[in-house]
Amino acid sequence: AQERALDRDCTTLSRHVLQQLQSFSADAQDLSSLMNRIALAGKLISRHLSRAGLMANVLGFTGEVNVQGESVKKMDVYANDVFISVFKQSGLVCRLASEEMEKPYYIPENCPIGRYTLLYDPIDGSSNIDSNLNVGSIFCIRQQEGIDDDGSARDLLQSGRKQIAAGYILYGPSTMLVYSIGKGVHSFTLDPSLGEFILSSENIQIPQHGPIYSVNEGNFWQWEESIRDYIRYVHRHEGYTARYGGALVGDFHRILFQGGVFLYPGTLKQPQGKLRLLYEAAPLAFLVEQAGGRASTGTQDILDAVPDKLHARTPLIIGSKEDVALVESFISERK
Ligand code: AHM
Ligand code: MG
Numbered sequence: 001a002q003e004r005a006l007d008r009d010c011t012t013l014s015r016h017v018l019q020q021l022q023s024f025s026a027d028a029q030d031l032s033s034l035m036n037r038i039a040l041a042g043k044l045i046s047r048h049l050s051r052a053g054l055m056a057n058v059l060g061f062t063g064e065v066n067v068q069g070e071s072v073k074k075m076d077v078y079a080n081d082v083f084i085s086v087f088k089q090s091g092l093v094c095r096l097a098s099e100e101m102e103k104p105y106y107i108p109e110n111c112p113i114g115r116y117t118l119l120y121d122p123i124d125g126s127s128n129i130d131s132n133l134n135v136g137s138i139f140c141i142r143q144q145e146g147i148d149d150d151g152s153a154r155d156l157l158q159s160g161r162k163q164i165a166a167g168y169i170l171y172g173p174s175t176m177l178v179y180s181i182g183k184g185v186h187s188f189t190l191d192p193s194l195g196e197f198i199l200s201s202e203n204i205q206i207p208q209h210g211p212i213y214s215v216n217e218g219n220f221w222q223w224e225e226s227i228r229d230y231i232r233y234v235h236r237h238e239g240y241t242a243r244y245g246g247a248l249v250g251d252f253h254r255i256l257f258q259g260g261v262f263l264y265p266g267t268l269k270q271p272q273g274k275l276r277l278l279y280e281a282a283p284l285a286f287l288v289e290q291a292g293g294r295a296s297t298g299t300q301d302i303l304d305a306v307p308d309k310l311h312a313r314t315p316l317i318i319g320s321k322e323d324v325a326l327v328e329s330f331i332s333e334r335k
Helices: 002-009 013-021 026-052 075-088 126-131 217-222 225-236 248-258 277-290 321-333
Strands: 093-098 116-124 135-143 163-171 175-180 186-191 196-201 212-214 260-264 294-296 316-319
Touching: 013 026, 013 186, 013 196, 026 075, 026 116, 026 135, 026 163, 026 175, 026 186, 075 093, 075 116, 075 126, 075 135, 093 277, 116 126, 116 277, 126 135, 135 248, 135 277, 163 248, 163 277, 175 248, 175 277, 212 248, 217 225, 225 321, 248 260, 248 277, 248 316, 260 321, 277 294, 277 316, 294 321, 316 321
Parallel strands: 093 116, 212 260
Antiparallel strands: 116 135, 135 163, 163 175, 175 186, 186 196, 260 316, 294 316
């Protein structure tokens, strides 16, 4: 029994990916090394974040010089560079696209063989950093379809169904990695003493309904009437509780385990909302569908939405099936 406990307690991420793939095909080996690289980026960022408070100004501004005379990078710039350097060495990824870079970043030395594109938000919820609160990284992997691209990355302007893997890393009291390669959703916790992500929950299923609603109600008068209708409904019915942390990864993580809904609807100033389709909404939509939940723009599944540009934004309603459907019903009523 002890042996089995040890066995269970020590399923590392890399072993888990290989078990999931159950094959030694080239694709399987690619995916497992891609996931290992993402885990490495997560560990590096996690380590840097845990020391950030000790280093003058790491949290704040770019271009500063710290006590050791090294220039201090703002956290999101640092995290963006971590992903680039980690994938430069992998050989598999020819192109990276992130919230921090206007254009995709090509790794020419990988391009003859690199068949994948990594899309990511290196630090999601970056305003939380200034107060030492949780942030995250969001990622997904797509097969590269346009190698001799002119930099416009048109092949990326396709639906989220093209993702072959997606997930996030949550930098909270513990660092966690949650991922899916289309075979369920699994979470891992970083054991800092081992430097390994250890399996904590397998085949996570989101409750069909949950108590949490997570939305920035400060935007109330910026929303369409239908969203206000939904919030009024929630206020008038028992069993709802509000939670909003200002970092999508953290808010989504809570809902994945406890059920409920996260919303970032369009506003008067930003009719498409704030969140980006390709590297924020679509990866989480991939996860939530794998966990038995839903993600919607309000009128369409997020995974069916096609962006018109790399940094396109989308309204996002994501979480438990019944709760997403309830929000949608208010929207269709007002159409
Ligand atoms: P960021 O990627 O620039 O950090 O912005 C995304 C973040 C999300 O993590 C979070 O859900 C949202 O912005 C919060 O926005 P607001 O402060 O408008 O409520
Ligand atoms: Mg972000």
